[in-house]
Amino acid sequence: MVVRRVAPAVTIRAVGFDLDYTLAVPTRDRATILRDAATAAGAPPLSREAYLDAHGRNLTRETRTPIFESLLAGRDTDADPAAVATAYREHIADALVPVPGAEAFLADLREEYAVGLLTNGPRVAQRDKLATLDWEDAFDVALVTGELPAGKPDAAAFEALLDALGTDPAETAYVGDDVDADVGGAADAGLVPIQVVFEGGPAPDARAAAHVEREVLVERLPSVLASL
Numbered sequence: 088m089v090v091r092r093v094a095p096a097v098t099i100r101a102v103g104f105d106l107d108y109t110l111a112v113p114t115r116d117r118a119t120i121l122r123d124a125a126t127a128a129g130a131p132p133l134s135r136e137a138y139l140d141a142h143g144r145n146l147t148r149e150t151r152t153p154i155f156e157s158l159l160a161g162r163d164t165d166a167d168p169a170a171v172a173t174a175y176r177e178h179i180a181d182a183l184v185p186v187p188g189a190e191a192f193l194a195d196l197r198e199e200y201a202v203g204l205l206t207n208g209p210r211v212a213q214r215d216k217l218a219t220l221d222w223e224d225a226f227d228v229a230l231v232t233g234e235l236p237a238g239k240p241d242a243a244a245f246e247a248l249l250d251a252l253g254t255d256p257a258e259t260a261y262v263g264d265d266v267d268a269d270v271g272g273a274a275d276a277g278l279v280p281i282q283v284v285f286e287g288g289p290a291p292d293a294r295a296a297a298h299v300e301r302e303v304l305v306e307r308l309p310s311v312l313a314s315l
Contacts, residue, residue, distance in 0.1 A: 098258055099200065099258055099259070099260050099279065099312050099315050100200060100201060100254050100258040100259070101200055101201035101202070101203065101252045101253075101254040101258065101259045101260070102196060102200045102201075102202050102203070102259070102260045102261075102262060102312065103202075103203040103204065103205050103245075103248050103252070103259060103260070103261040103262065103273075103278070104202070104203070104204050104205070104226075104261075104262045104263065105204075105205065105206060105207075105239075105261075105262065105263030105264060105265065105268075105269050105283075106204060106206035106213065106216065106217075107206065107207075107208075107216075108264045108265075108283070108285070108288065108301075109186075109262060109263050109264050109269075109283045109301070109304075110185060110186055110189050110193075111183055111184065111185050111186065111189075111216065111220055112183075112184060112186065112301075113179065113182040113183055113184075114182045114183075114184055115182045117135060117179075118135040120175070120178045120179055120182055121133055121135055121138055121175065123178055124171065124174040124175035124177075124178040125166075125171060125174070125175075127174045127178070128166055128167070128170045128171040128173075128174040129164075129165070129166045129170075130155075130159060130164055130166035130171045131159075131162055131163075131164050131166070133155075133158050133171075134158075137158055138154065138158060141153075141154045141155075141157045141158055142154055142208070144157075145157075145209065146207050146208060146209075146232045146233070146237075146238025146239075147209075147232055147233055147235060147236065147237065147238055148209040148210070148233055149209060149210050149211060149233060150169070150172055150209050150210070150211045150212065151172035151175060151176065151208075151209050151211075151212050152168050152169045152172045153168075154168075154172070154209075155168035155169075155171040155172050155175075156168040159171070172212075176211070176212055176215055179212075179216070180215060180216070180219040183216060183219055183220065185220055185222075186301065186304060186305065187305070188305040189305065190222075190225065192304075192305040192308075193225050193226065194225075195309070196308075196309070197226075197227060200312070201227050201228075201252045201253065201254060202226050202227050203226055203227055203228040203229070203230065203248050203251060203252050204217075204225075204226045204228070204229040204230060205230045205232075205239065205244060205245065205247075205248045205261070206229075206230070206231055206232070207232050207238045207239050207244075207268060208231065208232060208233060208238075209231075209233040210231050210233030210234050211233070212233070213231040213232075213233060214231060217229060227252065228248070228251035228252060230244075230247055230248055230251060232244055235247050238268075239265075239268035239269065239272045240267055240268045240269075240271050240272025240275065241272070242272070242275060242276040244272070245261070245272060245273060245276035245278060246276065248261075249276075249278075256276060256277030256278045257277060257278075257279070259278050259279065260278065260279045260280075260281055260296075260312060260315065261273035261278045261279065261280055261281065262281045262283060262299075262304075262308065263280075263281075263282070263283060264282065264283040264284070264285070264288055264289060264301070265289065266282070266289045266290075266292040266294075269282070270282050270292045270294050270295050271292070271294060274294040274295075279296045279315060280294060280295045280296060281295060281296060281297045281298075281299060281308070281311060282295035282297070282298045282299070283299055283300075283301045283304060284298050284299070284300055284301065285300065285301040285302070288301075296315060297311045297314075297315070299311055
């Protein structure tokens with residue numbers, strides 16, 4: 088199912104993508120992955136909510152170590168934050184899989200559009216995901232906020248994507264699931280947001296130019312782009 092709202096016609100020349108929960112998904116719940124990683128590194132149980140809060144404050148970091156330094160501060164533990172960060176990265180790599188058909192889908196899109204990636208997170212963590220997926224060359228440009236001065240939803244992150252793609256905001260679609268970082272951030276930066284929706288994910292947001300279910304993203308997105 089694809090639900091659209093009425094919007095001015097534009098010519099889309101480029102498409103940017105979010106990574107996590109858009110093009111790649113974990114086979115296990117992230118809270119479980121965090122628990123298992125903490126146990127493996129000898130750390131106490133860590134809250135997924137607290138992790139997300141700390142992650143949001145550390146989008147431009149080199150590694151996740153500052154995130155776990157924050158989470159372990161004041162706790163009765165000798166666990167090394169860097170070791171927890173490594174364990175978490177390894178556990179995510181073990182569980183991360185692409186949306187079915189994603190590789191061929193991206194290759195086909197690149198025949199018609201400039202295709203980019205803009206993903207939130209520390210450099211080592213997000214680059215490791217791309218290596219795990221064997222996607223280092225799957226995009227015309229792949230930007231990680233750990234290498235940028237700002238993360239999504241900051242307009243500076245989207246401006247970096249536009250600069251790398253060589254396109255204007257109105258001719259660039261951005262595809263992601265998060266209503267604040269992806270939909271809201273792209274809309275505020277003048278891009279054309281397309282929200283990926285799925286069971287258990289955020290509800291459809293009115294700021295999106297279209298909503299596409301993740302299970303049919305590969306099949307439906309080309310026609311959505313053509314209709315914009």
